[in-house]
Amino acid sequence: MATKYRSLVILTGAGISAESGLGTFRDKDGLWSKYDLRDVATPEGFARNPGLVHDFYNARRQNLIAAQPNAAHAALALLEREWRGDFLLVTQNVDDLHERSGSAKLLHMHGELLKIRCENCGDIRPCHQAIDLATACSACGIPGYLRPDVVWFGEMPMGMERIERALDACDLFVSIGTSGNVYPAAGFVAEARRRRAHTVELNLEPSESHSLFAEARYGPASEIVPAYVQELLA
Ligand code: BJW
Secondary structure, three states, rough: OOOOEEEEEEEEHHHHHHHHOOOOOOOOOOOHOOOOOHOOHHHHHHHHHHHHHHHHHHHHHHHHOOOOOOOHHHHHHHHHHHHOOOEEEEEOOOOOHHHHHOOOOEEOOEEEEEEEEOOOOEEEEEEOOOOOOEEEEOOOEEEEEEEEEEEOOOOOOHHHHHHHHHHHHHEEEEEOOOOOOOOOOOHHHHHHHHOEEEEEEEEEEOOOHHHHOOOEEOOOOOHHHHHHHHHHHH
16 A cells, blocks of 8 residues: 555445445435435434335335445445555445445444334344334334334434544545535534545535535546545555
């Protein structure tokens, strides 16, 4: 590794999985153009209409199972293997395409689509099939309490202490395929800058927070991420 950087934090968003066929949220044909996020991505929406929320996540779970990682996921797994310093890949994505490519130093800050959580007993376990209100928890046996193990608006993202420690120490912060609309992830670039880290945006087009980045590359993730990784490792 010839790079001058020693401590790397990468943040990924829906754009890195777009070319794998998983919809983004805020692009023209994104999920939020078809669904009201208040109905499907808040605890209040789930309380109002759990059936709608289960249907939304059941469909996305099936799409995910059929999807394949793309060259951008593979490039980040390669980067992790070759990197000699501290490395943390923080993803806002609930898909498992990073781990299927081999990423291991990975944190799902918005949870995981292929896991369900019981709000009665707290049990969390893998789930690859459809669930509904009648599905009983495999641990406590009681139906009606299962929900996707994801982070909705108004809920605390996962792993924040580990993320804060990594941002505190990083000298390179790279943000890939995220619109910069959702906090706290949207604030990471400002935190990295305060620590005098070099900041890089890789996206199809400039994000909401593009002006905060010191460097940017624009284009499809499957092209610009492998190219950037090759540069870093050269
Ligand atoms: C490509 C591409 C290609 C396309 N190649 N690129 C401060 C100010 C204001 C509000 C708040 C604030 N702090 C908190 C809030 C409230 C709220 C919030 O941010 N609201 C905003 C709407 C303003 N945040 C929360 O409630 C969060 N919780 C919280 O803050 O707790 C309190 C707390 C935290 C920490 C410390 C102290 C207190 C929780 C947010 C949960 C978000 N959940 C979702 C759903 C997850 C489950 C699911 O998937 O269903 O997470 S919403 C959705 O948005 C999902 C995503 O992870 C997230 C981000 O979206 P992302 O990834 O950026 O996707 P898009 O579609 O927006 O962008 C795609 C990008 O890809 C675009 O830029 C394209 O250009 C690009 N692209 N094709 C490269 N081929």
